[in-house]
Amino acid sequence: MVWAERHRGRLAALAIAAVVIAVGVPxxxxxxxxxxxxxxxxxxxxxAQLQLQLSVEVEVVFSKGTLTAEHQKKxxxxxxxxxxxxxxxxxxxxxxxxxxxxxxxxxxxxALNQSTAAEADxxxxxxxxxxxxxxxxxxxxxxxxxLPEGVSVYVGQRRTALLRAGGQMRVAVALKEVLASLExxxxxxxxxxxxxxxxxxxxxSDRVRPGDRSREGLADSxxxxxxxxxxxxxxxxxxxxxxxxxxxxxxxxxxxxxxxPLLSKMAPVANFSIDSQILYYAVxxxxxxxxxxxxxxxxxxxxxxxxxNPVEARLGSSAASSNPVxxxxxYVPDSRHSPLHITDHRRHTVPSNAFSSPRWGGIMVxxxxxxxxxxxxxxxxxxxxxxxxxxxxxxxxxxVQSAAPPPGFLIGPCGxxxxxxxxxxxxxxxxxxxxxxxxxxxxxxxxxxxxxxxxIVINDNIAEQVSSAVASLQLAVGQLExxxxxxxxxxxxxxxxxxxxxxxDPSLLHxxxxxxxxxxxxxxxxxxxxxxxxxxxLLKMASEVRQRPGQGQAKKD
Amino acid sequence: MAKxxxxxxxxxxxxxxxxxxxxxxxxxxxxxxxxxxxxxxxKRLGIPDSHxxxxxxxxxxxNHRNPKPATVFSHKNMELNVYGDDVEVDYRGYEVTVENxxxxxxxxxxxxxxxxxxxxxxxxxxxxxxxTGHGGNGFLKFQDSEExxxxxxxxxxxxxxxxxxxxELLFIIDTCQGASMYERFYSxxxxxxxxxxxxxxxxxxxxxxxxxxHLMDRYTFYLLEFLEDIHxxxxxxxxxxxxxxxxxxxxxxxGHRTDLFLRDPGxxxxxxxxxxxRKVEITTDTINLTAPMVHLxxxxxxxxxxxxxxxxxxxxxxxxxxxxxPKQKDWxxxxxxxxxxxxxxxxxxxxxxxxxxxxxxx
Numbered sequence: 001m002v003w004a005e006r007h008r009g010r011l012a013a014l015a016i017a018a019v020v021i022a023v024g025v026p027x028x029x030x031x032x033x034x035x036x037x038x039x040x041x042x043x044x045x046x047x048a049q050l051q052l053q054l055s056v057e058v059e060v061v062f063s064k065g066t067l068t069a070e071h072q073k074k075x076x077x078x079x080x081x082x083x084x085x086x087x088x089x090x091x092x093x094x095x096x097x098x099x100x101x102x103x104x105x106x107x108x109x110x111a112l113n114q115s116t117a118a119e120a121d122x123x124x125x126x127x128x129x130x131x132x133x134x135x136x137x138x139x140x141x142x143x144x145x146x147l148p149e150g151v152s153v154y155v156g157q158r159r160t161a162l163l164r165a166g167g168q169m170r171v172a173v174a175l176k177e178v179l180a181s182l183e184x185x186x187x188x189x190x191x192x193x194x195x196x197x198x199x200x201x202x203x204x205s206d207r208v209r210p211g212d213r214s215r216e217g218l219a220d221s222x223x224x225x226x227x228x229x230x231x232x233x234x235x236x237x238x239x240x241x242x243x244x245x246x247x248x249x250x251x252x253x254x255x256x257x258x259x260x261p262l263l264s265k266m267a268p269v270a271n272f273s274i275d276s277q278i279l280y281y282a283v284x285x286x287x288x289x290x291x292x293x294x295x296x297x298x299x300x301x302x303x304x305x306x307x308x309n310p311v312e313a314r315l316g317s318s319a320a321s322s323n324p325v326x327x328x329x330x331y332v333p334d335s336r337h338s339p340l341h342i343t344d345h346r347r348h349t350v351p352s353n354a355f356s357s358p359r360w361g362g363i364m365v366x367x368x369x370x371x372x373x374x375x376x377x378x379x380x381x382x383x384x385x386x387x388x389x390x391x392x393x394x395x396x397x398x399x400v401q402s403a404a405p406p407p408g409f410l411i412g413p414c415g416x417x418x419x420x421x422x423x424x425x426x427x428x429x430x431x432x433x434x435x436x437x438x439x440x441x442x443x444x445x446x447x448x449x450x451x452x453x454x455x456i457v458i459n460d461n462i463a464e465q466v467s468s469a470v471a472s473l474q475l476a477v478g479q480l481e482x483x484x485x486x487x488x489x490x491x492x493x494x495x496x497x498x499x500x501x502x503x504x505d506p507s508l509l510h511x512x513x514x515x516x517x518x519x520x521x522x523x524x525x526x527x528x529x530x531x532x533x534x535x536x537x538l539l540k541m542a543s544e545v546r547q548r549p550g551q552g553q554a555k556k557d
Numbered sequence: 558m559a560k561x562x563x564x565x566x567x568x569x570x571x572x573x574x575x576x577x578x579x580x581x582x583x584x585x586x587x588x589x590x591x592x593x594x595x596x597x598x599x600k601r602l603g604i605p606d607s608h609x610x611x612x613x614x615x616x617x618x619x620n621h622r623n624p625k626p627a628t629v630f631s632h633k634n635m636e637l638n639v640y641g642d643d644v645e646v647d648y649r650g651y652e653v654t655v656e657n658x659x660x661x662x663x664x665x666x667x668x669x670x671x672x673x674x675x676x677x678x679x680x681x682x683x684x685x686x687x688x689t690g691h692g693g694n695g696f697l698k699f700q701d702s703e704e705x706x707x708x709x710x711x712x713x714x715x716x717x718x719x720x721x722x723x724x725e726l727l728f729i730i731d732t733c734q735g736a737s738m739y740e741r742f743y744s745x746x747x748x749x750x751x752x753x754x755x756x757x758x759x760x761x762x763x764x765x766x767x768x769x770x771h772l773m774d775r776y777t778f779y780l781l782e783f784l785e786d787i788h789x790x791x792x793x794x795x796x797x798x799x800x801x802x803x804x805x806x807x808x809x810x811x812g813h814r815t816d817l818f819l820r821d822p823g824x825x826x827x828x829x830x831x832x833x834x835r836k837v838e839i840t841t842d843t844i845n846l847t848a849p850m851v852h853l854x855x856x857x858x859x860x861x862x863x864x865x866x867x868x869x870x871x872x873x874x875x876x877x878x879x880x881x882x883p884k885q886k887d888w889x890x891x892x893x894x895x896x897x898x899x900x901x902x903x904x905x906x907x908x909x910x911x912x913x914x915x916x917x918x919x
Contacts, residue, residue, distance in 0.1 A: 206680075206721065222570055222681055223838070250850065257850045304837040306789055309603040317607070322677055344839050354840040359570045359681065362840065384846045392842040416848060445719040453712070503720065506667050509660060515706070525895060529902065 013537035020534065034455055037463035043470050044447045047440045050207065052433065053094040055483035056194050057134040058186065063104040063112050065141035066165045071175050075101050079179075087201060088208050091437075095197075097190065098483075104138070112140055112162075118412055120146050121156035133425055133485030135193050136160045137186060152408035153189055158421040161189050188406055193422040195429040199401075203434040206441050223358040224399035227434045229497055230271040230323040231398070233259075234361075235390075236315060237381075238282040241334030245368060246376040249330070251276045254383035258391060261417040265424060266398065268489050269431055273323075277316075285310035288337055294349065296339045299365075304342070304355050307363065326397055327361035328390045330381070332368055339367040354389045362393035391418050400427055428489045432480060435492035439473055442499040455514065462502050469498035569683040569724045572833040573676060574599050574609045577658060579690030579699045581615035581650075586770040587761050589617045590631045591689045591731060591777040593639040598784040599685065602832030610661055610676055612648035614690075614700055624768060631773050631781070633765045647674050655705045662713045664722065680721035685729070685830045689777065692732030694755055695740075711741040718744040725818070727830040731776045733758040736812040748795065748818045748825075752776035752802070753809035760808050775807045789832050795822040 067075070078100045085093040104112070111123035130136050140146055140162055147154055147164050154162040163185055201208070202221050225231065235255070239247050255274055263272040284307050288297040299307070311329065319325055333340040341349045342365060354364035364386060370377045400423050405411055414420045443466065450456055476491035576599070578592035596611055618627050618640045629640040648657060660666050661676050678684055690697055696704040717723055728749040730738050735751030742749065752759040752774070761771035762778045773781075779802040787793055799813050799822070815822050828834055 222568075222836075226679060250852070253850045253852045257848065258846055301837070301839060305835045306603075308835045308837075309605060309789075309833055312605045312607070317672070319672060322672065322675060324679075342839065350839050350841075352840045352843050355837050356840055357570075357835045357837050359679075360835065364840075383850060388844045388846045389840060391844050391846070393840055414844075418844065442720065449716065449719070504663075504665050506660070506665050509656065509663070509665050529899070 010541050017534050034457045036458040037460045048444045049090055051092045053481040055096045058099045059136045060101050061104050061138045063140050066139045074175050117146055117154040125158050130159045137163050139163050139165050151410045155411045157415045199430050203430040204437045207437045225324050227431045232319040232323050232325045233274045235276040235328045237278045238331045239280050240283045242280050244335040244370055244375050245379050247379050249381040254387050258387040262419050265417045265419050282314050296341050297337045298341050298343045301344050329363040331365050335370050340365050352389050356393045364389050428485050432488045432492045435496045439495040439499040442503050446503045462505050465498050465502035469495050570681040572604050572683050573678045574604055574685040576687045577612040579614055583622045586617050587773050588689045590629050590773050594631045594781050595687050597639050603789050604833040606645045611646050612653045613646050614653040633763050655699050655703050659713050663716045678722050681724050683725045683830050684723045685727045687729045689731040694734050695737045707738045707741045715744045731774050739814050749814040751812045754812050757809040776802050787827050793827045795825045
């Protein structure tokens with residue numbers, strides 16, 4: 001009967017081992033795994049290979065006298081030109097220009113017969129409205145007087161340009177050559193009014209680390225703020241000498257008249273919040289030097305860089321968000337150091353008397369004549385002059401580039417808002433591409449991070465945000481392909497917001513690193529006392545099974 | 558634009574500093590003094606408070622054992638008070654934890670965190686990170702109860718790099734066996750300095766008999782002497798920083814690591830990290846504004862006075878405030894669970910095999 005008991009013992013040991021392996025191990029595995037919601041990894045990997053197509057609609061309108069009658073009959077209604085660029089192994093660009101040709105209507109002819117280009121521009125705008133992202137080029141005959149001498153292209157306030165037909169048009173040449181010569185001019189116009197390859201590669205700097213970029217390109221990229229959903233702008237008046245000067249500045253009216261139109265026009269790009277303050281007894285950290293030749297105090301360009309830090313400590317900020325802050329300071333020098341001029345490296349005074357610091361803001365020095373005998377002197381600050389300096393600084397900070405136009409181009413004045421439509425289009429092209437590039441790198445690096453570190457918990461809300469960011473990105477890329485710039489900008493902004501929210505979610509920080517010795521220290525006291533008897537009994541059974549054939553043999557003998 | 562090259566040679570437009578002291582208790586006075594001295598130098602060289610995240614794990618200035626309250630001295634004979642009256646501590650006391658430190662670095666803070674507690678750097682920021690406290694081989698102790706390992710720190714820097722949260726990073730650590738903390742870095746553009754190698758201890762500098770504790774650590778003391786000679790426009794470079802505190806003065810051997818840094822250390826200025834020299838450009842374009850200003854007085858609507866009676870929000874009943882119910886916590890097995898399990902196993906053993914085996918145990 002000992003044999004039956006041993007048999008029961010063996011069955012018990014086997015049953016326990018079976019339960020431990022079949023039930024215990026999966027239960028332990030399931031209860032100790034981290035919750036990771038499903039992420040659309042396949043779509044994210046697709047986005048890592050970014051293939052962007054930017055489509056621009058171009059309309060070329062021929063006015064009377066630019067084409068002969070037979071050319072007019074043979075002209076093709078449309079033409080598509082594509083340019084492919086490979087930026088690096090994961091990023092490809094394709095620019096698609098869809099050109100439509102037509103002749104001018106009678107009303108447009110009347111508009112083009114005005115005396116100056118600016119008036120022609122205004123009359124043309126009253127006739128039609130072109131959608132965001134498109135360009136309309138009016139070709140005027142060489143003999144037309146609407147363009148001044150020596151100017152081949154006039155770029156207007158909205159999205160139109162006036163192009164003077166070249167000499168080749170006069171001679172009876174084939175239509176193909178006429179169009180070809182026109183094509184070179186159109187390319188130049190598009191580089192100015194739409195985007196150039198350099199702008200787009202600069203916007204992709206988040207994905208593509210620039211290897212050897214020119215100094216100017218580097219300076220441009222460092223000057224403007226990176227694309228952000230909002231910006232905070234602060235105007236400050238610094239009065240170091242309140243006993244001598246009693247300053248009045250009507251900043252609210254100035255902002256609503258001059259700055260607000262620009263910011264309202266840029267509403268598709270970002271939100272802006274503006275505030276203003278006055279600081280008393282705020283001095284510059286640098287002592288200006290007296291220059292007898294100018295009979296004034298001067299601040300040289302080299303010492304300007306040390307001006308900002310002591311002032312910044314006093315500025316304070318009421319910003320409750322994490323948006324970048326632009327500061328514009330108006331400094332009225334104290335009576336002992338008046339007048340104060342800023343000189344450049346060649347010791348010439350700067351007419352604007354202002355300077356700016358990239359990604360920070362601008363400072364302007366406003367000289368007053370405290371010629372009254374009664375102190376303090378009432379001073380009413382000429383806000384138009386002040387805003388005339390702050391406005392171009394603001395444009396620079398926000399990325400509206402004013403690069404020198406190519407020879408033969410004349411850029412028209414930018415109108416009431418301080419920003420021409422085509423400048424806004426340019427900004428929207430580069431910002432959309434920048435947003436798409438940043439959002440794709442954020443999403444792909446988040447996916448990579450979550451893959452690498454297996455211990456991070458991925459909650460449902462993060463998975464949702466990632467999925468919606470991926471969806472917005474795909475929509476934005478689609479709209480860029482079609483050429484709907486406004487929608488593309490909007491989707492790219494949503495994509496950025498969602499991807500940043502997913503990447504910076506506070507819950508993604510739980511314990512990342514478990515060294516192996518700590519894992520052993522936790523599991524050994526729990527599992528070892530249980531496993532040792534099971535293992536020993538299994539081993540005992542195995543050795544008995546091996547001995548039994550031996551015994552059986554002995555018995556047989 | 559010819560001057561653009563001269564101005565923009567270093568590639569950064571703003572500077573940030575994260576200064577952390579990780580030890581608490583009165584006898585670790587020197588760690589707080591270390592951090593505050595670096596804070597003073599960095600402010601003097603131009604980095605504003607809004608760009609400095611200062612984390613002090615304990616309050617030495619207002620500690621009961623401080624014979625001179627509201628002061629923290631860094632030189633003996635109480636020459637230099639580094640606490641002053643314009644110090645801005647962002648994380649204090651128990652807020653200095655490994656989790657908060659990593660959250661500041663990676664940016665994963667809850668949305669309610671104020672601006673002063675955030676590291677709002679961008680891809681053109683140079684960041685200085687200074688850590689001091691008690692450390693060991695591969696870890697740094699926080700608050701006497703937790704530690705951060707070099708792997709976690711390296712991963713945090715990698716997350717900063719993937720999100721382009723820095724242009725260049727200078728990492729200085731003054732603890733025992735400090736060199737082990739930068740061994741695991743693998744992200745580009747990081748330069749690291751430590752006060753001692755693996756297996757060596759960093760020693761403190763000098764005690765002050767009136768206060769009764771050591772005031773500074775050696776490495777930071779000589780680092781500060783070096784920084785006193787730097788002013789915002791000086792051109793001293795990093796190679797001089799590596800020579801600070803040789804073995805004769807420091808007893809430990811300071812170490813540094815520059816293989817991840819792209820530029821040559823000889824061309825990196827001290828003020829690239831410790832100061833904040835702004836790039837400036839003269840404004841040449843102006844716009845001639847011709848439209849007259851619209852004055853707002855007439856367009857603003859007249860605000861009516863509110864005449865409703867103010868009422869308070871619903872107050873909590875007193876009973877609920879005084880006798881609060883305990884919060885619901887997750888269920889954990891009772892603490893003696895494993896001990897009880899072993900007792901059970903032993904009892905079963907003795908029951909089965911008889912009580913006579915007990916004498917072998919006791």
